[in-house]
Each structure stands twice: as structure tokens, then as C-alpha cells.
Amino acid sequence: MKNIIVQKFGGTSVADTDKIKNVAKAVIREKNLGNDVVVVVSAMGHTTDILTKLAKEISPNPSSREMDMLLSTGEGVSIALLAMALQAQGCKAVSMNAMQVGIITENVHSKARILEIKTEKIKQHLDSGEVVVIAGFQGITDDFEITTLGRGGSDTSAVAIAGALSAKRCDIYTDVEGVYTTDPRIVPCASRLEQISYEEMLELARVGANVLHPRAVETAARYNTPVRVRSTFKLENLGTLILGVDKMELHRPVTGVASDLSQLRVVVCDVPDSPGTAAVLFDGLAEENVSVDMIIQSYARKALNTNDIAFTIDKTDLDKTKEILEKVKSKLSFGNIFIDDKIAKISIVGAGMIDHPGIAAKMFRTLASLDINIKMISTSEIKISCLVEQSRANDAVEALHKVFGLDSNEIAEVKGDLPNI
Numbered sequence: 549m550k551n552i553i554v555q556k557f558g559g560t561s562v563a564d565t566d567k568i569k570n571v572a573k574a575v576i577r578e579k580n581l582g583n584d585v586v587v588v589v590s591a592m593g594h595t596t597d598i599l600t601k602l603a604k605e606i607s608p609n610p611s612s613r614e615m616d617m618l619l620s621t622g623e624g625v626s627i628a629l630l631a632m633a634l635q636a637q638g639c640k641a642v643s644m645n646a647m648q649v650g651i652i653t654e655n656v657h658s659k660a661r662i663l664e665i666k667t668e669k670i671k672q673h674l675d676s677g678e679v680v681v682i683a684g685f686q687g688i689t690d691d692f693e694i695t696t697l698g699r700g701g702s703d704t705s706a707v708a709i710a711g712a713l714s715a716k717r718c719d720i721y722t723d724v725e726g727v728y729t730t731d732p733r734i735v736p737c738a739s740r741l742e743q744i745s746y747e748e749m750l751e752l753a754r755v756g757a758n759v760l761h762p763r764a765v766e767t768a769a770r771y772n773t774p775v776r777v778r779s780t781f782k783l784e785n786l787g788t789l790i791l792g793v794d795k796m797e798l799h800r801p802v803t804g805v806a807s808d809l810s811q812l813r814v815v816v817c818d819v820p821d822s823p824g825t826a827a828v829l830f831d832g833l834a835e836e837n838v839s840v841d842m843i844i845q846s847y848a849r850k851a852l853n854t855n856d857i858a859f860t861i862d863k864t865d866l867d868k869t870k871e872i873l874e875k876v877k878s879k880l881s882f883g884n885i886f887i888d889d890k891i892a893k894i895s896i897v898g899a900g901m902i903d904h905p906g907i908a909a910k911m912f913r914t915l916a917s918l919d920i921n922i923k924m925i926s927t928s929e930i931k932i933s934c935l936v937e938q939s940r941a942n943d944a945v946e947a948l949h950k951v952f953g954l955d956s957n958e959i960a961e962v963k964g965d966l967p968n969i
């Protein structure tokens with residue numbers, strides 16, 4: 549039996565007909581390597597934004613069912629044009645939408661999760677030698693309602709289809725050359741990673757390296773499907789392979805450094821030092837869907853019997869949070885509230901840090917040597933984050949990138965052996 553490779557091409561890769569012809573070449577190239585190929589595509593260029601704008605011209609608040617009906621058409625255009633481009637280049641191909649494949653989702657509009665992907669029809673087409681071109685982003689409910697997976701959702705479609713077909717690999721073709729050790733706009737000597745684990749990729753995705761939709765990474769981890777992020781415009785480059793940590797060679801404790809400027813810090817002073825206080829405060833936030841990231845409760849001041857509690861939230865949740873705190877005040881007495889919106893969360897991520905003690909100390913030492921004050925700290929098994937003054941964020945990223953050996957001149961030596969995927 550042949551290996552199945554799933555290829556996904558994003559909006560920029562299919563932005564016009566010349567680009568679509570170019571994508572067809574990349575598809576044929578993969579097929580000529582002796583693989584069965586399934587292609588997942590997004591809508592052309594900015595189509596989804598343009599359709600959204602049309603809807604807003606009709607109504608400020610269009611129904612989510614009709615929005616899904618509208619937005620799902622974008623991917624429909626791309627699959628037909630790509631199948632035509634393949635046929636024109638002499639390659640047997642067939643386009644399929646979510647209804648024809650049977651991409652079954654929850655009954656939720658605009659952000660549905662995939663429940664099941666039927667594979668019979670895809671396999672029949674593959675068996676008759678065709679490339680199957682499938683619309684990303686869309687799904688259907690078991691009641692034949694059309695749904696979409698949320699913006700950026702075609703990454704998830706591709707990875708889920710790869711999982712359902714037990715594909716050898718899912719290649720996400722995009723306009724960047726892979727996943728980098730940090731943002732190359734901040735650190736010009738950032739290097740492209742040859743490989744990264746699902747867990748590390750998820751942490752980096754959450755702290756602002758937005759190459760891949762986090763849900764796509766979660767889906768890949770669930771099926772243990774290797775994913776390559778690579779450039780449509782430089783086909784000879786292999787990009788970055790994302791895979792299970794068990795298949796990786798761990799050479800370094802730290803894989804990437806990220807900076808996140810999207811949060812602010814709220815400090816609630818003088819809350820009572822008694823059981824249930826934190827529960828009242830954070831229940832209030834949770835009820836209104838405000839997600840809290842870092843939390844610090846200070847050491848109780850015995851004489852006053854109070855604590856200070858500080859936490860970080862997304863900047864966009866500030867007004868909601870202020871309202872919630874006003875309401876909470878009837879159940880919980882507290883003093884002043886301070887808001888600090890000039891902060892940055894700097895994180896180092898690496899599956900290898902589990903086996904290397906002293907990584908946190910090294911991070912703190914590096915920040916101290918630059919006279920950068922740490923306002924909050926949080927850790928997970930494979931991530932350490934420090935909250936610092938926003939004006940020092942780039943200095944911190946640059947220094948940490950260097951001290952953990954990620955600058956491109958140093959990383960070249962530690963590539964190691966790559967698994968043959």
C-alpha cells in the first residue's frame with residue numbers, strides 16, 4: 549500500500565490563478581514521489597475577510613448559520629480551481645466539499661469541533677489514482693447543516709483528515725519557512741528549527757508564535773501525526789517537523805523564546821486572608837469567560853490579616869474585568885486595584901528542560917545581568933515565563949536566545965539525526 553501524504557495550502561498560497569497553478573506543481577511533485585496525495589485548501593487570499601465585510605454591509609449582526617453558509621463558499625472556489633489546475637497539468641484529480649467527504653462536526657456555528665471524518669469516499673478516489681482536493685475550514689452536522697471551524701481552521705481540517713487516514717505526514721505549506729527559535733523580526737539570527745515536539749509547539753503557539761492554529765497541534769498530538777510546516781515558495785526546503793517528543797533527539801534544554809505583549813496585570817490589594825477568597829474572585833472572572841494566565845498571591849501580612857492577589861489577563865478583557873471586580877466587591881472586601889498594561893511575558897520553552905536542573909536560575913540570572921526586573925513568574929514542566937517591563941521585552945528575548953545557545957551560528961552544530969519522516 550502507498551503512503552498517504554496530506555498537503556495543506558493556505559490563502560496566500562492560492563491567492564490567484566498563477567499561484568494555484570504553482571500549487572498544482574507542488575502536488576504533482578509529491579505524487580511523483582510515489583505517494584497517494586490528499587490536498588486541503590483555504591479560501592483564496594483575503595476571501596474570508598471580504599465575505600465577512602459583505603455580510604456586515606447587509607446586517608451588523610448576521611445570524612451565525614448564514615455566516616457559515618457564506619464563508620464556506622470561499623473554500624469551495626479553491627477546491628474546484630485547484631482540481632482543474634491539476635487536470636490541466638495531466639494529473640487525475642477530484643474536488644470534494646465537507647458534505648461529500650463527511651466531515652462531521654458538533655452542531656455549533658462559527659467554531660465547531662470535528663467529531664468524525666468519513667474516509668471511504670476519499671479512499672475510493674485515491675485507489676483509482678486521483679488526487680483528492682478537500683475544502684478546509686468547513687464541516688457538516690449529522691443533520692446536514694453547514695458549519696465552520698473558526699478562523700484559521702483549515703490547518704485543523706488538514707491535520708484531522710491526516711489523522712483519520714493514518715497519513716504518513718501532514719505538510720502545512722505557508723508563507724514562512726518553518727518554526728523559528730524566536731521571532732526573526734526581534735532577533736535576526738533566530739534559526740529555523742529542524743524539529744519540535746507537539747508539546748513545545750503548543751506552548752510556543754500560546755505565547756505568540758502564531759504559525760499554526762493551536763487546535764491543529766492538539767489534533768496532531770492526539771493522532772500522533774507528524775506535521776511539517778514548510779514554504780510554498782521554496783519547495784526544496786523541508787521546513788520544521790512537529791512530532792512526538794518520544795521520536796525526538798533532545799539536544800538542548802531550550803527550544804524557543806517567545807514574547808507576548810497581549811496581556812496586562814491586575815493587582816487586587818488587601819483581600820482577606822481566609823479560605824474561599826481566591827475562589828470568589830476567580831469564579832467571578834470564570835463566569836464571564838475571562839481567562840486568567842499568571843497568578844500570584846502575596847505572603848499574608850499577619851497584623852492586617854490580608855493578602856494581595858495579582859493576575860494577568862488578555863488586554864481585551866480589561867473592561868469586563870473591572871465590571872466583574874465591582875460586582876465581586878459585594879461579596880469580598882478589598883482595597884485598591886492597580887492595572888499595569890506596560891508588561892511583556894517572556895517565555896522559554898523546551899522539552900529538554902525536564903532533565904536539566906538550573907534552567908530557571910539561568911533565566912533569572914540573565915535578566916538580572918541586564919537589570920531587568922521580574923514582576924511575576926510562572927512555570928510548567930516545559931516552560932518558564934517571566935513578566936517584565938514592556939520596554940525591555942526585546943532585550944530580554946535577545947539575551948535569553950543567546951544564553952541558551954539558540955543563535956544561528958551556534959545551533960548549526962546540534963542538529964543531530966532526523967527521523968526519516
Ligand code: ASP
Pocket residue numbers: 558559590591596597622684685698699700701702703
Ligand atoms: N478561510 C478561513 C480563514 O480565513 C480558514 C483558513 O484559512 O484556515 O480563516
Ligand code: MG
Pocket residue numbers: 558559590700701702703
Ligand atoms: Mg490560515
